[in-house]
Amino acid sequence: MNEPTPPTSAPAGGPRPALPAWLCLRGAVAVITGGGTHLGLAMATALAELGACVYLLGRRQDVVQASADALQARGLAAFAVSGDAADEAGMEQIVQDIMARHGRLDVMVCNAGGAFGTAMAPNISVADLEATLRLNVTTTMVSAQTAARAMMARRSGAIITIGSLHATLGSDPRLYAPGFKRSTQSYHASKGAILNLTRALACELAQYNITVNCISPGQIPKPSLDAFTRENFRNQVPLGRLGVPADLAGAVALFASDAGRWITGQNLTVDGGWSAW
Numbered sequence: 001m002n003e004p005t006p007p008t009s010a011p012a013g014g015p016r017p018a019l020p021a022w023l024c025l026r027g028a029v030a031v032i033t034g035g036g037t038h039l040g041l042a043m044a045t046a047l048a049e050l051g052a053c054v055y056l057l058g059r060r061q062d063v064v065q066a067s068a069d070a071l072q073a074r075g076l077a078a079f080a081v082s083g084d085a086a087d088e089a090g091m092e093q094i095v096q097d098i099m100a101r102h103g104r105l106d107v108m109v110c111n112a113g114g115a116f117g118t119a120m121a122p123n124i125s126v127a128d129l130e131a132t133l134r135l136n137v138t139t140t141m142v143s144a145q146t147a148a149r150a151m152m153a154r155r156s157g158a159i160i161t162i163g164s165l166h167a168t169l170g171s172d173p174r175l176y177a178p179g180f181k182r183s184t185q186s187y188h189a190s191k192g193a194i195l196n197l198t199r200a201l202a203c204e205l206a207q208y209n210i211t212v213n214c215i216s217p218g219q220i221p222k223p224s225l226d227a228f229t230r231e232n233f234r235n236q237v238p239l240g241r242l243g244v245p246a247d248l249a250g251a252v253a254l255f256a257s258d259a260g261r262w263i264t265g266q267n268l269t270v271d272g273g274w275s276a277w
Contacts, residue, residue: 026051042245202265218271
């Protein structure tokens with residue numbers, strides 16, 4: 001089955017369709033950490049298409065700037081910000097600058113993260129574990145808390161964390177090509193931590209009308225994934241295809257907009273049914 005073409009915000013040659021008020025983000029301000037590529041960029045694009053002014057935050061200024069420029073060329077409101085989502089002082093300054101410019105921060109997508117190290121059990125080092133926890137959990141905690149402080153005064157906001165299919169499931173080594181760098185125990189542990197961090201934040205921030213929810217993507221590979229592993233992954237998906245980054249558009253739109261205003265502390269797995277077998 002062929003992978004789908006990512007959706008566009010309007011029919012070719014036609015006007016942008018009107019959005020219902022509960023889905024429209026016109027006037028809203030959103031930050032997407034790790035927003036310059038892949039899943040982060042797809043979610044930033046979705047929010048911008050709904051009318052939000054999006055800030056793409058990443059450590060590589062050239063990458064986030066190129067992505068912001070591409071969105072701006074489509075007439076969307078997008079800006080690039082260089083920074084490390086695990087840097088408390090840096091994130092505080094970024095949010096303060098956004099507040100000074102717009103007077104509000106409505107959505108924080110805590111997407112920055114990844115995997116560190118290649119060793120499998122029982123050879124994972126403490127150093128690799130600590131680096132992975134910083135890469136995933138610390139970035140999520142810092143960006144979420146920084147956003148929460150800005151949102152509390154307005155008693156409104158949405159914080160979206162990014163988990164993984166592997167926050168609740170292990171990895172089947174039979175699916176991977178020999179030598180493939182698959183998810184390690186450290187990665188699984190860090191994504192599981194994000195899932196429960198989401199629940200804890202949701203309970204603590206509910207009194208300020210701030211929602212906190214997690215999106216857990218399934219297999220949405222980059223083009224470099226080898227054919228052997230790609231086919232094995234595809235065979236594990238009930239819907240018969242691998243995901244593409246645009247498949248997260250609906251989930252991020254739900255949690256960022258009024259459509260999800262009475263949803264908090266939840267984990268939405270977007271995996272084509274992988275975890276339903």
